[in-house]
Amino acid sequence: MAFLELDKVWQRYGDHVVLEGVSLTLAEREFCVVVGASGAGKSTFLKLLLGTERPTRGRITMQGESISTGPDGRRGVVFQRYSVFPHLTVLDNVVLALDLRDCRWLARTFGTARRKARDAAREMLSAVGLSAAEDRYPEELSGGMQQRLAFAQALMAQPRLLLLDEPFGALDPGIRSDMHQLVRRLWQELGLTIVMVTHELKEGFALGTRLLVFRQGATRSACPRGLWCEGDLRFALEPQCLCCSTVGSAGEVRKRKEMTDG
Amino acid sequence: MAALINRKPGRGAGLFLGLLPFVLLMLVYVVASDLRLSANAADKLLPSFSQMGQAVQRFAFEPSVRTGEIQLWADTTASLERLGLAVAISALAGLVIGMVMGGLPLAGATLSPLVAGLSLIPPLAVLPVLFIIFGLGEVAKVMLIVIGITPVIARDIAQRVREIPRELIVKAQTLGAGTWQTFLRVILPLALPRLFSAVRLSLGGAWLFLIAAEAIAAESGLGYRIFLVRRYLAMDVILPYVAWITLLAALTDLLMARLSRRLFRWAELGQQG
Numbered sequence: 225m226a227f228l229e230l231d232k233v234w235q236r237y238g239d240h241v242v243l244e245g246v247s248l249t250l251a252e253r254e255f256c257v258v259v260g261a262s263g264a265g266k267s268t269f270l271k272l273l274l275g276t277e278r279p280t281r282g283r284i285t286m287q288g289e290s291i292s293t294g295p296d297g298r299r300g301v302v303f304q305r306y307s308v309f310p311h312l313t314v315l316d317n318v319v320l321a322l323d324l325r326d327c328r329w330l331a332r333t334f335g336t337a338r339r340k341a342r343d344a345a346r347e348m349l350s351a352v353g354l355s356a357a358e359d360r361y362p363e364e365l366s367g368g369m370q371q372r373l374a375f376a377q378a379l380m381a382q383p384r385l386l387l388l389d390e391p392f393g394a395l396d397p398g399i400r401s402d403m404h405q406l407v408r409r410l411w412q413e414l415g416l417t418i419v420m421v422t423h424e425l426k427e428g429f430a431l432g433t434r435l436l437v438f439r440q441g442a443t444r445s446a447c448p449r450g451l452w453c454e455g456d457l458r459f460a461l462e463p464q465c466l467c468c469s470t471v472g473s474a475g476e477v478r479k480r481k482e483m484t485d486g
Numbered sequence: 487m488a489a490l491i492n493r494k495p496g497r498g499a500g501l502f503l504g505l506l507p508f509v510l511l512m513l514v515y516v517v518a519s520d521l522r523l524s525a526n527a528a529d530k531l532l533p534s535f536s537q538m539g540q541a542v543q544r545f546a547f548e549p550s551v552r553t554g555e556i557q558l559w560a561d562t563t564a565s566l567e568r569l570g571l572a573v574a575i576s577a578l579a580g581l582v583i584g585m586v587m588g589g590l591p592l593a594g595a596t597l598s599p600l601v602a603g604l605s606l607i608p609p610l611a612v613l614p615v616l617f618i619i620f621g622l623g624e625v626a627k628v629m630l631i632v633i634g635i636t637p638v639i640a641r642d643i644a645q646r647v648r649e650i651p652r653e654l655i656v657k658a659q660t661l662g663a664g665t666w667q668t669f670l671r672v673i674l675p676l677a678l679p680r681l682f683s684a685v686r687l688s689l690g691g692a693w694l695f696l697i698a699a700e701a702i703a704a705e706s707g708l709g710y711r712i713f714l715v716r717r718y719l720a721m722d723v724i725l726p727y728v729a730w731i732t733l734l735a736a737l738t739d740l741l742m743a744r745l746s747r748r749l750f751r752w753a754e755l756g757q758q759g
Binding site: 274276294295296297299300301303305306307308309310311312320321323324325328329330331361363364377378380381383 | 651653654656657658659660661662663664666667670671672675676750751752753755
């Protein structure tokens with residue numbers, strides 16, 4: 225059974241079809257990067273995986289369970305903005321996941337459990353390099369530090385799938401490459417499964433083990449190993465399927481479409 | 487010479503400009519009062535400051551001949567008890583109703599039109615109803631204030647809750663939070679600073695309703711007193727009472743602003759950034 229499976233997923237808003245019969249499987253520990261121009265459906269794709277939207281048609285399952293019931297603790301997320309809670313200190317932002325897990329009614333831990341939770345949170349903070357800032361509020365942090373905090377907070381809940389929605393979109397280029405290293409490291413050390421949406425094709429090549437290219441109005445087609453990719457000639461770099469190294473082109477997409485339809 | 491729109495007062499000049507209108511008003515009053523009193527020493531309309539001082543001495547520092555209490559303190563405690571109780575009830579009710587309205591779309595669909603409708607009823611028009619239902623005692627007065635300010639607070643809180651970025655609510659859920667936990671750890675703390683500002687803004691209305699209710703039916707209270715002595719044209723009592731009420735209102739406002747800044751340091755940071 226595939227870790228994550230999309231089975232003929234359609235998403236339309238009124239007459240506007242955003243996703244058209246997307247089928248896809250994703251293995252555990254994959255780092256899947258979704259690129260494409262604005263309006264190509266990549267944020268819709270992420271919302272479907274997050275569970276904030278339900279597909280018009282089709283099924284999305286993770287380890288055999290449907291995920292279209294709404295966002296929950298199985299999938300963590302880091303957004304471009306508004307990813308951390310402004311009213312909690314850095315440490316409390318990270319402890320929050322444990323507070324929520326351990327106490328259903330008060331959503332807070334006390335005594336020994338609190339000390340343990342704080343220790344675990346401090347460990348996570350040191351993994352993302354934020355140990356020195358634990359008493360500060362997010363507003364007192366730089367953009368890059370806020371995103372580090374968002375990663376630490378999300379990982380504390382031990383999600384099976386981590387979703388990243390343009391997490392570096394608002395950062396300076398220098399900080400962005402630091403963040404790339406951090407995410408790469410966390411992905412390797414913690415054995416995460418990641419789906420990341422970005423509009424930077426280079427970022428996709430640098431980080432991902434798989435690359436999905438979304439293009440508005442184009443038909444998606446499958447590459448020989450089940451990956452679905454397509455060419456978009458507007459990109460400077462030619463999109464490349466990382467699993468079979470096929471370079472996509474408009475002609476090829478059409479050919480594959482015939483293949484899959486046949 | 488800099489253009490007028492670019493000229494700003496310095497610290498001292500700012501203080502001076504701020505105090506100037508008060509001093510001018512005071513001067514105008516003193517002159518007008520002097521003119522009237524020199525024309526007719528028994529004039530009651532614009533009492534001199536020394537006349538007001540004597541009145542203050544009488545009702546603020548000497549026990550009343552009739553009841554043995556110091557009248558100003560008795561009135562003040564009676565009024566503040568009503569106001570405090572009513573504002574506390576309104577704040578709590580407004581917070582809960584507002585959070586439910588803004589945070590749960592299903593509940594909001596039912597509650598929002600109702601609260602919007604209720605907030606349009608002029609509270610003073612309902613006062614007779616309250617007197618009929620609750621009698622002339624304390625409950626009717628407290629209820630008037632509660633009815634007057636709760637819808638305003640509730641709608642403000644609901645608005646604040648709707649302004650919370652959707653990302654934060656989703657984020658809480660991905661950390662494992664259910665609806666109750668999201669309310670407790672995200673929506674409530676994010677709404678609290680707004681509760682303070684909503685209560686501060688509605689205090690003006692609360693005082694209005696308090697004084698109106700006391701004027702109509704009460705046996706003590708600041709509003710009761712000024713309406714009582716109106717019969718004797720006792721401006722020497724009314725004016726200090728009005729000043730005292732203003733001072734109380736200003737102090738409450740200042741206190742709440744301070745408290746809010748202390749309790750919600752994070753909210754201040756957000757405003758700067």
